[in-house]
Amino acid sequence: MSSYIDAVLSIFPKGGGLQVERKKLFALSVAVLAILALVGIGSGLYALYAGHEHTLGTSRGVPWGILIATYVFFVVTSTGLCIVSSIGHVFGFEDFAPIAKRAVFLSIVTIVSGFLVIAFEIENTWRMPIALVLGFNLTSNIWWMGTLYGLYMVFMIIEFIMLQLDKHQLATACGLAGLLTGIAAHSNLGAVFGLIGGREFWHGPYMPVYFIASAAMSGCVAILFFTYLTYRFNGWTIGDKLKASLQSVAKLAALMMAVVLFFVTWKMIAGVTGEIPGEYESMAYLLHGPYTVNFWIGEITLGLVLPFLLILSVKAASLRVIFIASIAGMIGIFFMRYDLVVVGQLVPPFAGMGLVDYPEMFSYRPSCLEWLTTMGGFAFCGLFFLLGEKYFRGHMSEGH
Amino acid sequence: MDIGKLQRLPSEDLSAITSRERRKFLRLGLTITGLYLGGTVLSLVSARRAEAAGGPVPATGQYPYNPHYTMVLREARCVDCERCKEACKTTNHVPDYGYRTTILERRRDLAEGTYETIFMPVLCNHCNRPPCVRVCPTTATWKDKKTGIVMMKPSRCIGCKTCMTACPYNARYFQEEKRAIDKCDFCWQARLSKGETTTACAAACPADVRIFGNLADPKSRVYQLLHTPDTIVWVLRPEVGALPNVFYTNA
Amino acid sequence: MKIINIISLAIVALLCAGVVLAAEEKQGAAQPYDENTYGPAAPIIWEKPVKAVVFSHKTHTMGAGLGCDSCHGGLFEQESGAAEKKPDFTMDKIYKGGYCGACHDGQTAFAAKTRCAACHIGARGLKRLRQAESDRTAPAASH
Incomplete structure (x- = not known):
């Protein structure tokens, strides 16, 4: 028994690396995040117990809401972190090595946060393990x-353990396996939307491809955000190697933003050209309807244009500006996920048939419990991010 | 050369070729080039266009199930008394917040400046190519191999609601009491499996709107209704290609 | 000389037409609906045997020019809800010339077998009417 405990403990570094200096601030943050996470989990459990019909803002017309959007946000970030980490760990680009360990750890934290949130969205989570095996489709x-995401998580955890044990060949192998399953899983998530023929806004090969492109962008933004945050929060100084690494990531982030902007531009143009029914109504809702603020301010400005211009304007030199860009990017990406999930469902199945007392568009608004559960997911993610920094000693960045 | 005689000879230009001969020639060409294989292996016409040309009703003998359960809705006769809805509710224990079938209302402007109201009953279309069945991760919903009914196994449903987003007809809802998706099963559980021959809604309809039966049986009313001359048969949202088994007509 | 005649004739004709049209329009707009002459203004709603059928006195009296005794002389009693209580208040009876079927035979008025939803407003129509009614009677409640 004790040998097992020793084995588990052996993945934690005994010394070296960085230490949490501001112990009070750290403890306070952990406590606040833990409470928020518990409130979120409690809200999610209560909604499951009482039934979503009576507790969530979702409906027969719009069955997927902010919890699915949050799940997609977390897994897109996780896949992205895996991609970013693999550039250094799997493909051997030295520039990306210093951020890789933290990226692997955070990819696990984000995927677990995603699973946590979706566990409260799926109304019979407990049936999943057996039903997915017995009824595989x-x-x-x-x-x-x-x-695939289940497998992906296992690969990423093994990769992380191997990294802690300094078994780099195994870690690389698992990293590659994780990357491949992650990409397959994530494009399948895109296909969950893309292969539904009755929802024109989603339908087509766009979603799976776009999901991968935006994952790469999300991963870059997330690692910039979390790395800078932990160094400022803990009062650590960013060394030259890490700084150079973050600057490289920022450049990749800017490139990916341009790529995603390209995707979004053509989606937009395709959505309005010819006013194809179903697709057009959704796009009009984004461009000049109730989701205009979400789209132009959230998705386009915060998510793409502002961070792109910020990184470009300082030529990826100033980490502080990069950090601000990454915050804007993270918020913008959340809007992208939310709009993608929600707006895709708003066109009623019999819209345009001239029906009386039938909505031309459905509407959705998250309920209080949904907000709390979403907040819980983010708090959970933040909590384990902080704990990871402490117990893995800043992911041994400087000594690594 | 006797011009008069020549003029009396049958013309040899294209106008004299009958369409039968033309088709024969085309078929010959297509057979030689390997494109004509009964239209199944490599069809020159997409399924969608074929349906648009021939109407949504499959050709006789092309019904994959037996009994191939079908409902024909004689739309113009519906007066929205909603006895069908009530019968469905009590028969299948449908809660107040949900429905398995409902009546929608359409308006059509008339020449005289007024409008006419058309009531449109909707329910699960028990599609031949059901999108909900494809997306279900746990096969909690499936197309019955014998009857073609799209069934649900509540104990297998994880409540991911993907089938709800995939259904082009909004025919599914999550029933909290069962903790599973609930939907029309053509009254299989409540009636058909117990020997009844029709659904609760069809039995309750006073206006003979809902006709339920076996499309594979040429003597059935549904078959007769769908194969009446000079009538139009339509389905809802044919463009999604789900091939529904709920047909609308005014015959 | 001739041209002037034609022009003045045309002007007179146009003026006459205008006066007649205006008078007609005024008559249509201003003529009050007199319940004593034309019957109750509120629509009659039958919920039995099926939900729900609407009958408008206005359409039939003021619109179609029928008098009270056209119907209230054997077909329908004047007391409201009387027809609903009768077991033979059915489509079958109507098809055979009873109740509405006396006129709605395809000759006098459109046949009862056609245009079902012209009178059958259904559960949806009933709900809408009730909603409008409660909005009218309690407008303060919405504020």
Whole structure:
């Protein structure tokens, strides 16, 4: 028994690396995040117990809400972190090595946070382990996504453990396996939306491809955000190697923003050209309807244009500006996920048939419990991020 | 050369070729080039266009199930008394917040400046190519191999609601009491499996709007209704390609 | 000389037409609906045997020019809800010339077998009417 405990303990570094200096601030943050996470988990459990019909803002017309959007946000970030970490760890680009360990750890934290949130969205979570095995359906993208993300998480955890044990060959192998399953899983998540023929806004090969592009962007933004945050928060100084690394990541982030902007631009143009029914109504809702602020301020300005211009304007030199860009990017990406999930469902199935007392568009607004559960997911993510910094000693960045 | 005689000879230009001969020639060409294989292996016409040309009703003998359960809605006769809805509610224990079938209302402007109201009953279309079945990660919903009914196994449902987003007809809802998706099963559980021959809604309809039956049986009313001359048969949202088994007509 | 005649004739004709049209329009707009002449203004709603059928006195009296005794002389009693209580108040009876079927035979008025939703407003129509009614009677409640 004690040998098992020793084995588990052996992944924690005994010394070296960085230490949490501001112990009070750290303890306070951990306490606040833990409370928020517990409140969120409590809200999620209560909603499950009482039934979503009576507790969530979702409906027959709009069955997926902010919890699915949050899940997509977390897994897109996780996949992105995995991609960013693999550039250094798997493909051997030295510039990306200093951020890789933290990226691997955070990819695990974000995928677990995602699973936590979706556990409260799926109304019978407890049936999942057995039902997914007994009733496996190979034509279902949800099945593939669930299975592949499960595998992905295992690979990432093994990779992380191997990194802690300094078994780099095994870590690289697992990193590659994680990357491949992650990409497969994430494109399947895109296909969950993209292969639904009755929802024109989602339908087509765009979603799976776009999901991968935006994952790479999300991963860059997330690692910039979390790395800078932990160094400022803990009062650590960023060394030259890490600084150079973050600058490289920032450049990649800017490139990916340009790529995603390209995707979004053509989605927009395709959505309005010819006013194809279903697609057009959704796009009009984003461009000049109730979701205008979400789209132009959230998605385009915060998510893409502002961070792109910020990084460009300082030529990726100032870490502080990069950090601000990454905050804007993270918020913008959340809007992208939210809009993608929600607006895709707003066109009623019989819209445009001239029906009386039938909505031309559905509406959705998250309930209080949904907000609390979402907040809980983010708090959970933040909590484990902080704990990771403490117990893995700043992910041994400087000594590594 | 006797011009008069020549003029009396049958013309040899294209106008004299009958369409039967033309088709025969085309078929010959397509057979030689390997494109004509009964239209199944490599069809020159997409399924969607074929449906648009021939209407949504499959050709006789092309019904994959037996009994191939079908509902035909004689739309113009519906007066929205909603006895069907009530019968469905009590028969299948549908809660107040949900429905398995409902009536929608359409308006059509008339020449005289007024409008006419058309009531449109909707329910699960028990599609031949059901999008909900494809997306279900746990096969909690499936297309019954014998009857073609899209079934639900509540104990297998994890409540991910992907089938709700995939259904082009909004025919599914999550029933909290069962903790599973609930939907129309053509009354399989409540009636058909117990020997009844029709659904609760069809039995309750006073206006003979809802006709339920076996499309594979040429003597059935549904078959007769869908194969009446000079009538139009339509389905809802044919463009999604789900091939529904709920048909609308005014015959 | 001739041209002037034609022009003045045309002007007179136009003026006459204008006066007639205006008078007609005024008559249509201003003529009050007299419940004593034309029957109750509120629509009659039958909920049995099926939900729900609407009958408008205005359409039939003022619109179609029928008098009270056209219907209230054997077809329908004047007391409201009387027809609903009768077991033969059915489509079958109507098809055979009873109740509405006396006129709605395809000759006098459109046949009862056609245009179902012209009179059948259904559960949806009933709900909408009730909603409008409660909005009218309690407008303060919404504020």
